Amino acid sequence: MSRPLRVAIVGAGPAGMYAAGHLLEGAGGTFLEGRLQHLVKRPVEVDVFERLPVPWGLVRYGVAPDHPDKKRVQQVYEDIAARPGFRYFGNVELGKHVSVAELGEWYDAVIYAVGASGDAALGIPGEDLPGSLSAREFVAWYNGHPDYRDLAVDLSSERAVIIGNGNVAMDVARILSLSPDVLAKTDIADHALEALRYSRIREVVVLGRRSAFQGAFNNPELEELGELPGIDIGVDCGDSGLENEIFQEVMDDSSRRKIATLKRFSERPTQGHDRRILLKFMASPLEIQGEDGVRGLQIVRNRLERDNHGQWLAKATDQVEMLDCGLVLRANGFKGVAVPGLPFDAVRGVVPSLDGRVLRDGEVMPGHYVTGWIKRGPRGIIGTNKKCARDTVRALLADADAGSFPRTSTLDAATVERRMRECQPEYVNLAGWRRLDDREIQAGRLQGRPRVKRTRVADMLV
Ligand SMILES: Cc1cc2nc3c(=O)[nH]c(=O)nc-3n(C[C@H](O)[C@H](O)[C@H](O)COP(=O)(O)OP(=O)(O)OC[C@H]3O[C@@H](n4cnc5c(N)ncnc54)[C@H](O)[C@@H]3O)c2cc1C
Incomplete structure (x- = not known):
């Protein structure tokens, strides 16, 4: 062999x-072109390097704590990690403990799946004021990401404004508005729960630049708002309204469902709750105002205008409004950041690639591959990454068959482990992660929660 x-x-x-799952495919093979097929023709060993002690990326640090069902996918990853040939090196950062050049020398091939850990800029004055945070930072804070556990989040004003109305904005609106007693049953980070108990925020405005039928949220996320206990939902569509005949011309089934939901919300009598989410459409941010912190957001109302391709665009009017608020969360998108040693497309925030093969100056960098958000940009749900990873793995295996890897020998598993002990003596293996996982779950059980997350790296090394 x-x-x-x-x-x-x-x-x-x-x-x-x-x-990793595609490379270590189970006995059944991989589902491809409508049937199970075997992609892998020779034994494969996979070492996964992760900068945090804990695995699963945004499933742990992105998915909202009140959506535990969406975190069940962790079990799929646990099953993959249990397959023969899999090793985990947590608390090991590419660019700090190990380099692209080293990995390129040690292995036949390297797949970079580092996600998107930066923010798309909004490009308006005041973006950097204290009290103006990206939704990415805020999400990482309430989910207990160690880099953000000490983030200054000011919840002392009555209104917060979220710029953007995609699914991340919906998550953030729920977390800011839900009763702490509801959140206390989730795996939200303890420091965030404590801060939210003292929150004075009573209105969360979710700002969308386009019209109601063009809302970036998905239908289930929108509909869920109507079910939240103790929260009124308001809808402000600006001039475009909800019955606009323009909509009839261009709406598909999904946008018709959005409009029907928003109509239901707007016709519902106010319940008199002390918390409210206001979905405000057809308005763009102009300036975040304040001196030593956010005091308000100036917005401009938009109108719909048709472009040369027949698309309805939101164009600014001269109608300017001021929203007093002490917290602005910018939910206008994540962005990939450069990986030291790899080429980078700074405009798209991705490592340039073709069929998953990394491209340097338009030429394939043999043996280096990408998948996930660093390949495609920050779009798509968890499941989207399965096909994305499969496409990359197919390219890698085709290159292996073609003998196009740059080297014929690699470091064996024991030598890599020895090197890792030298580069990062505090690396966490699978057993270390499982110990921590057990302790978090046990601590959660005592409080009737799925887990109590440890939020400092030092506390994760058990
Ligand atoms: C707020 C939010 C909520 C979401 N909710 C849902 C949801 O409910 N349902 C759903 O289907 N999808 C959801 N998604 C989308 C889903 O999380 C993404 O599609 C998915 O996580 C992208 O996978 P990825 O592996 O490319 O990136 P990530 O999940 O970000 O994983 C990248 C990993 O690489 C590690 N890393 C980064 N740099 C280095 C380095 N230098 N060295 C070593 N390791 C490194 C990171 O620590 C991280 O663990 C959500 C996304 C966000 C942002």
């Missing part, structure tokens, strides 16, 4: 774990 194919994967989020 030929020696095992040795692959390093950087990033233990969904994309990295699905890539």
Whole structure:
């Protein structure tokens, strides 16, 4: 039998774990073109490197704590991690403990699945004022990401404004508005729960620049708002209204469902709750105002205008409004950041690639691959990364078959482990992660919660 194919994967989020799953496919093979097929023709060994001690990326640090069902996918990753040939090196950061050049020398191939850990800029004055945070930072804070556990989140004003109305904005609106007693049953980070208990925010405005039928949220996320206990929902569509005949011309089934939901919300009598989410459409942010902190957001109302391709665009009017608020959360998108040693497309925030193969100056960098958000940009749900990873793994295996990897020998598993002990003596293996997982779950059980997250790296090394 030929020696095992040795692959390093950087990033233990969904994309990295699905890539590991495809490389270590089970006895059944991989579902492809309508049937199970075997992609892998020789033994494979996979080492996953993750900068945090804990795995699963945004499933742990992105998915909202009040959506525990969406975190069940962790079990799929646990099953992959339990397969022969899988090893985990947590608390190991590419660019700090190990480099692209080293991984390229140690392995036949490297797959980068590092996600998107930056923010798209909004480009308005006041963006950097204290009290103006990206939704990415805020989400990482309430989910207990160690880099953000000490983030200053000011919840002392009565109104918060979220710029953008995609699904991340919906998550953030719920977390800011739900009763702490509801959140106390989730795995929200303790520091966030404590801060939210003292929150004075009573109105969360979710700002969308386009009209109601063009809302970036998905239908289930929108409909869920109407079910939240103790929260009134308001709708402000500006001039475009909800019955606009323009809509009839262009709406598909999904946008018709959005409009029907929004109509239901707007016709519902106010329940008199002391918390409210206001969905405000057809308005763009102009300036975040304040001196030593956010005091308000100036917005401009938009009107719909048709472009040369027949698309309805939101164009600014001269109608300006001021929203007093002490917290602005910018939910206008994540953005990938450069990986030291790899080429980077700074405009798109991705590592340039073709069929998952990394491109440097338009040429394939043999043996280097990407998958997930760092390949496609920050779009798509967890499941989208499964196909994305499969496409990358197919390219990698085709290159293995074609003998196009740059080197013929690799470091064996024991030598890599020895090197890791030298580069990062505090690396966390699978057993270390499972110990921590057990302790978090046990601590949660005592409080009737799924888990109590540890939020400092030092406390995660058990
Ligand atoms: C707020 C939010 C909520 C979401 N909710 C849902 C949902 O409910 N349902 C759903 O289907 N999808 C949801 N998604 C989308 C889903 O999370 C993404 O599709 C998915 O996580 C992207 O996978 P990824 O592996 O590319 O990136 P990530 O999940 O970000 O994983 C990247 C991993 O790489 C690691 N890493 C980064 N840099 C390095 C380095 N230098 N060295 C080593 N490791 C590194 C990171 O620590 C991380 O663990 C949500 C996304 C967000 C942002």
